[in-house]
Amino acid sequence: MVPGTVASEGKDVAAVVSAARTSARHHQIVNAAAALMQTRGSTSVSMQSIAAEAGVSVGLLYKYFSNKEEILLAAISQVLNDFTVRVPQAIGGIEDPVERTIAAFRAFCEAVDDQRRAVVLTYRESRALSQAGLDEIKRREIETLQPLRQAVDDAVRAELLVPADAELFAYDLLILAHSWALKHWYFQSRDLGLDDYIALQTRTIIGAALSAEARRTHAHLFA
Amino acid sequence: MVPGTVASEGKDVAAVVSAARTSARHHQIVNAAAALMQTRGSTSVSMQSIAAEAGVSVGLLYKYFSNKEEILLAAISQVLNDFTVRVPQAIGGIEDPVERTIAAFRAFCEAVDDQRRAVVLTYRESRALSQAGLDEIKRREIETLQPLRQAVDDAVRAELLVPADAELFAYDLLILAHSWALKHWYFQSRDLGLDDYIALQTRTIIGAALSAEARRTHAHLFA
DNA sequence: CCCCGATGAATGTGTATTCATTCACAGTGA
DNA sequence: TCACTGTGAATGAATACACATTCATCGGGG
Numbered sequence: 205m206v207p208g209t210v211a212s213e214g215k216d217v218a219a220v221v222s223a224a225r226t227s228a229r230h231h232q233i234v235n236a237a238a239a240l241m242q243t244r245g246s247t248s249v250s251m252q253s254i255a256a257e258a259g260v261s262v263g264l265l266y267k268y269f270s271n272k273e274e275i276l277l278a279a280i281s282q283v284l285n286d287f288t289v290r291v292p293q294a295i296g297g298i299e300d301p302v303e304r305t306i307a308a309f310r311a312f313c314e315a316v317d318d319q320r321r322a323v324v325l326t327y328r329e330s331r332a333l334s335q336a337g338l339d340e341i342k343r344r345e346i347e348t349l350q351p352l353r354q355a356v357d358d359a360v361r362a363e364l365l366v367p368a369d370a371e372l373f374a375y376d377l378l379i380l381a382h383s384w385a386l387k388h389w390y391f392q393s394r395d396l397g398l399d400d401y402i403a404l405q406t407r408t409i410i411g412a413a414l415s416a417e418a419r420r421t422h423a424h425l426f427a
Numbered sequence: 428m429v430p431g432t433v434a435s436e437g438k439d440v441a442a443v444v445s446a447a448r449t450s451a452r453h454h455q456i457v458n459a460a461a462a463l464m465q466t467r468g469s470t471s472v473s474m475q476s477i478a479a480e481a482g483v484s485v486g487l488l489y490k491y492f493s494n495k496e497e498i499l500l501a502a503i504s505q506v507l508n509d510f511t512v513r514v515p516q517a518i519g520g521i522e523d524p525v526e527r528t529i530a531a532f533r534a535f536c537e538a539v540d541d542q543r544r545a546v547v548l549t550y551r552e553s554r555a556l557s558q559a560g561l562d563e564i565k566r567r568e569i570e571t572l573q574p575l576r577q578a579v580d581d582a583v584r585a586e587l588l589v590p591a592d593a594e595l596f597a598y599d600l601l602i603l604a605h606s607w608a609l610k611h612w613y614f615q616s617r618d619l620g621l622d623d624y625i626a627l628q629t630r631t632i633i634g635a636a637l638s639a640e641a642r643r644t645h646a647h648l649f650a
Numbered sequence: 651c652c653c654c655g656a657t658g659a660a661t662g663t664g665t666a667t668t669c670a671t672t673c674a675c676a677g678t679g680a
Numbered sequence: 681t682c683a684c685t686g687t688g689a690a691t692g693a694a695t696a697c698a699c700a701t702t703c704a705t706c707g708g709g710g
Contacts, residue, residue: 225655248554250699261657263702272700327609328551331471342612368630375613376631379606380599386550387602389565394594407591408599412635448689473665484691486668495666 229268230278233258237279241322241329249276249329276329277337283322284341287348290315295351301358302365302414302422305377306406308352312381313402323385349378364418365410373413380405452491453501456481460502464545464552472499472552499552500560506545507564510571513538518574524582525637525645528600529629531575535604536625546608572601587641588633596636603628 236258240249247253251272255262269275294311298304316323330338353374359365367373384391384401391401411426459481463472470476474495478485492498517534521527539546553561576597582588590596607614607624614624634649 248699251701252699255658262659262700263657264655266701267655328554331551346613368634369627371617372619372627373631375610376603376628379602379610383602387598390569390598396595404592404595405599408596408636409632411591413631471665474667475665478692485666485693486691487689489667490689 226268229260229264232260233265233268233275234278234282237275238282238322241279241283241325242319243321249325251275273333273337276332277340279322280326280329280341281344283319283326284344284348286319287312287315288344291348291351295355300364300422301355301362302410302418303425304355305352305359305365306410306425308355309377309381309406309410310402312352312378313384313398313405316381316385317398320385320388323382327386345378349374352377363415364422365413366415367413377409380409449491452483452487455483456488456491456498457501457505460498461505461545464502464506464548465542466544472548474498496556496560499555500563502545503549503552503564504567506542506549507567507571509542510535510538511567514571514574518578523645524578524585525587525633525641526648527578528575528582528588529633529648531578532600532604532629532633533625535575535601536607536621536628539604539608540621543608543611546605550609568601572597575600586638587645588636589638590636600632603632 233254237249237254240253240257244253251262251265254275255265258265265275269278291308291311295304295307298307326341330341333341353371356365356367356370356374356377360367360370365373384398396404407426414422456477460472460477463476463480467476474485474488477498478488481488488498492501514531514534518527518530521530549564553564556564576594579588579590579593579597579600583590583593588596607621619627630649637645
């Protein structure tokens with residue numbers, strides 16, 4: 205039976221409304237938490253401040269999440285989600301695996317830049333998370349790595365990249381993308397903007413791993 | 428007048444004793460804090476736990492440090508100090524700049540490994556530090572980088588390494604050494620031990636930055 | 651008029667910091 | 681040698697505060 209037909213319409217409608225409200229509240233609260241993580245880089249994110257940011261009462265938070273960890277986890281998850289969405293989108297349709305690797309790295313860095321403080325908090329607030337929560341985040345992080353890893357693997361198979369270890373190479377690129385947030389103070393002091401950073405790291409790490417042949421055929425990518 | 432002569436011997440002795448006690452207490456407390464940072468990786472380090480670990484009362488901590496930040500700062504400083512001591516020691520006497528770069532990177536990684544949890548806390552507890560404290564740590568971090576940076580510069584001058592940017596290249600190596608602590612869960616899941624990690628990163632990052640000539644002359648370093 | 655989403659003051663806990671008190675001992679006078 | 685005393689190191693219970701979590705209460709729509 206399709207929901208919304210005569211039989212018990214009242215109940216169905218109520219259920220739909222309730223589900224819609226629940227979903228809306230979830231978004232509202234998680235967005236507030238994410239916004240706080242992004243804004244209040246230094247201070248810690250309290251339930252009181254999340255409630256204030258979301259424009260609701262403290263008590264309401266507990267109607268939709270069972271504790272602070274759930275909210276934090278959802279907010280971090282949302283940050284990671286941005287990666288899983290943007291990276292594949294950025295490399296879709298790019299044939300050449302070296303170009304794809306470069307584009308994936310760029311997309312990673314740009315996504316990190318958009319949520320710079322939140323990424324730092326991902327490292328900092330991890331102490332407030334349970335083991336299960338941490339495991340979940342680790343799983344998601346590896347998940348975000350896959351498109352990049354795939355591109356690197358393809359490039360290795362095509363003998364365009366010859367890193368000592370493809371897996372580690374991809375992970376290094378992930379680390380260096382995160383580092384744009386973690387070590388932003390350093391790059392800023394060096395007067396490196398995001399584009400400078402991406403260009404330099406691309407040449408330093410990816411360019412250096414090119415095979416002898418790719419060094420000729422793909423030189424134009426590292427102007 | 429030389430201290431310890433007749434005139435006011437009592438006062439001088441008292442001053443010396445007092446200075447010695449102060450120094451000893453400082454070490455005792457900071458060592459306790461550092462030990463806790465290393466042991467209790469997950470839990471936060473409280474004044475109560477520092478006092479317990481040091482075998483003194485909570486109140487005493489405030490006789491020798493004006494607040495928690497000072498203790499934390501001293502403990503982190505001690506960790507960083509390990510770097511400034513061990514890295515130069517490890518590369519002393521090595522002539523070839525590529526070998527020196529490799530040895531410096533290895534020393535960094537080994538120092539990080541020895542204080543793995545404490546290094547992670549350096550990132551985590553930074554939220555508890557004032558701007559001035561953070562600045563101090565940043566300054567010290569750049570200081571630890573210098574020997575490595577020097578080796579890289581020498582290698583570049585000798586046309587053995589040709590990174591896109593020498594400064595960034597050295598900093599990347601620092602980041603990857605730190606990452607051994609930050610991302611230990613990942614490398615562990617990949618069954619990479621410290622020596623594997625050092626060897627692979629050396630080949631992946633340093634080996635890839637070799638000049639065409641060095642690729643021949645220094646091949647033996649990347650077996 | 652009742653249901654239930656929403657409220658926010660109250661509660662409990664962890665922890666940084668303080669302060670009244672204790673304690674060990676060196677100096678002093680007999 | 682011994683009793684007395686002033687000094688400052690050390691103590692740890694008490695305080696203050698931030699913050700996660702709870703719950704008695706409210707109020708508007710069905």
